[in-house]
Amino acid sequence: MSSPVRIRRAEEADLDTLTTLILTSFRQFQLFAYLYSSLQRSPASASDTLWYWRRRLHLEMLDPYTDVLVADIGVEDKSPDAGDDMGAKYLHEWMATRMDRKDPQIQKVDKLRISGRDASMGDRLVVGFAIWNVRKPYQEETITTKPTAIPKRAKQSWTAWLKDQDPQAYAEYINAEGRLAGDCYSSEVVYYLDNLTVDFRFQRRGIGKELVQRGLEEAARINLPAMTEASLKGEGLYYRLGFGKIAVWDVCGFKLPVMRWMQSTEASY
Template identity: 25%
Template structure:
């Protein structure tokens, strides 16, 4: 399958929220922190969209999307004088096949530590098709971004108190991230160093197990190798084998419940 990676654009963000709803629907971690999300899918999507919008406007956050070519049936737009026998491939009457690009997965990559001078100032990873440095895509801040982040912060307060963000058990989420982030920062391979953090990886269920998630992981690993810095993540059960194949090693874990264990993994560039 031909997969193309590129930086997300603002119109992509609702699509990412929809992908998240479908990809995370049956994951134990989301079932624990948002136990009613299958019944309140609209609120779940709204909360994921707010996260996507906030990350998109924040320096140091790399929102990377994966696209594939798909064929769709579209109306022919009236008779064109062809007989049905003349239509290629047995197309249905009144329809024709057209190819288009479709976003089917995304990753949130975060550079922790350092500043703009150390943030991917060289060429971007291969396969992005942009030929620009990651710094140029994501590190540059603007007054427009600052204003939008301010407005988003008020929206987040409303969402968490009166809006769709209430679908999450806020204190449990905050405590989980605080503890796991502390474990990562205090690990021997991370202390005092810049590092890349894979915050989220999601692929539409219909396109999983086709190498798309692996391509999104490789995006960050390629940068880490160029910069000589480690990569960290909190693994789900479904993603563990992929990360192992990519060279991540489990360094610790958080036992969220008796049956829910979240491994913390680190990749060290050779």
């Protein structure tokens, strides 16, 4: 990659690009592949997943306590790895056809609200994104205006109709998420890395590191510890950046490390 990766805030114009990355690259995260197992077999039903993630990403962008960061490179620097993930390649081609674009991750500079030097960079290829948010201590909230107290989490049940989702697996995931929140996120405010996705064609080029480092800079600025759950494949990145493992999250048969970063001086920038 001949030019540096640029990290910027996501904009509404990025939504199609980011949902493409969810479909083609976040699927490499074993838990996501498990929750949406039928998606691997029938990408035509992916419209449900794309709608869900597009809606979620848009809401995240509007949340004042959330930072959605995008990593992009110059289109002229595009030199993707050949790779052997045929499923990801197929889904990428499917998205390109669906959007009638050669590469759904190319972002036209005139679609973004940028100026100055960045505006002179020309069109860019989005190769990753991260969702960071200020996560407040978890409390089991209930609605007391009804005869029977109902956990607010039950409001998420609208997602059950997604055709490309395994309802039983997703219910298991929601229960495990509640346990994780109670065990690890119940006593303090943290700056939380909710999602880290890197283009399957541009792995191991430091893109994920750039997105995590930018979040750590913000965590240091607002004086909060940073936390996340890592994939087993990506655990090493967090150790190199100064995180330590504080717990293991047992979710849907996967044991994922819960990582915590305390001070900027611990990170090996």
